[in-house]
Amino acid sequence: MNTLQESKHLPEQDSDTRGSSLERMLRVLDLFTGESPIWTVDDMGAALGFTRSTIYRYVRELAEANLLFQVEAGRYALGARIITWDRQLRLSDPLVRAAQLLEPSFPQWSEQQVWLICRLFKDRVVCIHQYGNLFSEVSYSRGSPRPLFRGATSKAILANMSPRQHNQLFLDNPDEVRASHLGQTWEQFRRSLQQLRRQAYVASAGEIDPGVYGLAAPLFDGEGKVVGSISCLRPVQQRDSAHEEEQGKQILVLAKTLSQLMVSLANNPKQPG
Template identity: 55%
Template sequence: MEDKNTEINDRDVKRSSLERMLRILDLFTQEKPIWSVDDICTEFDYTRSTGYRYTKELADAGLLFQTGKSNYSLGSRIIQWDRQLRLSDPLVRLSKEIEEQPYELEGKQAWLVCRLFKDQVVCVYHFGNLETSLSYSRGIPRPLFSGATSKAILAFLPNAQHMRLFVENPSEIEQSHLGTNWKDFRANLQKIRDDGYALSISEVDKTVFGLAVPILSQDGKIQASISCVRSVKDYDSDKIKAEVEVLKKYAIKLSSGLI
C-alpha cells in the first residue's frame, strides 16, 4: 500500500513540475517575444537553478530557441505542431469543407470555430468575407463570459464548473450581463441551453453581432462552438431562428469528426 501511495505522489510531483515548466511558454507574446532566464525566474519566483533547468529542457525539446546568452524565444517545434494541427485537427479539416460551400446567410460574414482552452476560448479556424477587424482570430485566447462565441460554450459546461467559475469571476460575469448572483447566472445559462444558441450584439466588437451554437461530442459533452459574425446593419430578429438552423447543421457536421 505504501509503495502505491509513493507512486501516486511521484506522479503528482512530476505533473506539477511539468505544469510549472510549461507555464513559461505562456510568457512569450507579440509585445515581449524574448525572455531572459532571470526575468522568467522573477516572473514565477523560480530559483535560478530551476529556471535554467526548465529553459534547457524546453530548448532541448525544441519548444524554446536560444537567441543569445540566457535569452530565449519560442522554438521551431511549435511551428511544426501548428502545421500538424492545421492538417490533422478534425475541426479545422471539416471547417475547410464548410468554407468551400456557398454562404447560406445574407451579408458580409465571418465564421469562427472556437474550442475551450482552460477558462477561456481559443479560435482554431476562421474564414469569411467580413471586412471588419475582429477580436477573435486563430490562436488568441478570449474571455469565456463575453460574446456569443464564448457563451455558446460556457452554457454547456457542467454545473460544477459553472459554480467554480461564478465564485472565481463574479465581476466579469456581472460585466457580461450574465447575472449578479448565482440564481440569475444559472438562469441565463439555462436559457442559452434551452434556446440552443447564443446571440450577442455589439458585445465584443461594437459594429457587429454574433450568432453561435455549440459543437457537442457524440455523448453530449461540449467541445467547441461555431459562430457567424456580421455587421449590426444586417441584424434581423425575424431571421434568427432560420439562421440558427444553418449553424446547427454545420455544428452537426463538425461534431461528426469528433468520434
Template identity: 35%
Template sequence: MNSADKLLGVLGLFSEERPEWTAEQMMKETGFTRPTLYRYLKSLRETGLVTSVSGSAFSLGPRVTELDYLMRKADPLIAHGQSALEELTAQSQCSAFLVRWYRRKILCVSSLVSARAPVTSYPRGRPMPLARGAISRAILAWLSKREQEEIGGSNLAEFARMGAGETVDQIHATLRRVRKEGVAIAYGELTPGVVGIAAPILDAGSAPAAALCMTVAETEVTPKQTTYLASRVRDLAQGISAKLIDTDNTKHSAQENRMETR
C-alpha cells in the first residue's frame, strides 16, 4: 500500500457499527506503528476529515459534511433526477429516492417525502442490503452474470428468505425477469407494510449507475395503482438515464473540441 492508500484506509475504518476509534484500536486494526498512524491522523485532522471526540477517540470531521454539500450540488444524478422525485411525491403519499450503486453498495443520495407518516429503515447515507428490496433487484438485474453469481452465492440465505431463489441459477432467473420488465416491486422486504418500486438508471454502457425508487404503504395502493406506479418509475428512470448519457456525451465532445484547438 502506498501512503495515499494507507491514508484512505484510516478513513475507511469508520462505519455505522463503529463510528469512533481510539488510536490504539486503529493501530491494532491497521498494523500501523504509532508514528505512522499519528502522521496520518495529523493530516486528516488538519483537513477536517477527522476530529477528536471523547478525549482519546476520533470520528469523522466537519469537512465530510462540507464535501457532502458540494457533492449534492455537483452530482448530475441529483440534478437530472429531482424532477422525477417531485413527480412521484406529487402523485402519491410516498417517499421517493435516488440511490447510487458503487463498490457493491447501494446508497441513497437524495429523497423527497409526501407520505403522512413516512417510515424508512435506510435514510440517506445508510447503505442498503444487497439481497433485499426492489432497489437491490433493479440494480443487480443489470449486472453481468458473473457479478450476479458472485453476489447471489455470497447471500444465498437472504435471497431465499426473500423468495428470490434458493440457488444461484434461481436467483439469476429472478433477476432476468426483472430485467425484462425493467422494474422491480417488493413487499415489506426492507420495511414491514411498505411496497418498494424501483427501476435502474443506466450509463452509456448499459451498466447500472443508480436507481429511482419509491416506497408507499401497502394500505395506500391497490394492485392496479401499484402497476401504474411501476410503469411511471420505469419511464422516469429511463428519462434520467437518457439525460445522464447526453450530459456525458456533451462533456466528451467539449473535451475533444478543446484538444483539437490546441
C-alpha cells in the first residue's frame, strides 16, 4: 500500500481551519511556480501548515483529478488537466483570439519589439498573449503576473480603475505605492493616476526589466470597464521622445480596435477567428 493510500486510514487531526477545503486545495496548487515546479508531499504540508493527514488527502484528490501528477515517488508537479485548460483558454479567450487576428496590423516600430496582451484579474495583471521578439527575455510571458504599480503595461490598467479601487489599493499597498513613482501621499497618487488617464497611453523605461522601454494603452469591455492592456516593449535606446506622442496615438487606436473585436467575439463565440 502506498503512502497516499495509507493516508486514507490516518485520523483527521487538521488544526488548519482557515477557509473551505476548496480554498485550501487551491493554496496547494499555488505552491507550484516556475521557481518551484516540483514538491514533495511533506514539503507542501510544511509550507502551508497543514497536518500530514490533510496534505496527503488533498494531494491524493488533486492527483485523482489530474491537477497534480507524480513525477517520481513522493514528488509532484502540475497535472494534465491544467495543460488542457491552458489550451482551451488559448483557443477560446476572446481577447487572445482578437489579438491573434490583429497581429498583422501591429506597428513595426523597431526590429526588436514584443507585444504583450495582459488581463486584469481582480488586482493582478497577467500576460495572456505575446507576439514578437526582443533582444532579451522579458520578465513575464504568458501566464506570468506583473506588478500592478510598476511598468507601462500595468499602469495603463491601474489609471483606468475606479476611484474607489484606487483608494483601497493605496491603503492596502503603501510600500508598493511609494516605490511606483506615482506619489508618496494619497493626493499625489490620485493626481498621478488622473494625469495618466487623461493622457490615455502610458510610457515607462526600466521599471520592470532593465534596458526595456514600454508603451501601453488600456483595453475596455462593452460597458467601458478596463479589463487589460496592450503594450509594446522595445530596447530603451529605441525611445524617441519626438515620436512618442504619435506612437501613443497609434497604440490607442489599436487598443480601441482590439477592445471592440474582443467584445464582438465574446458576444459571438462561434464567429470565425
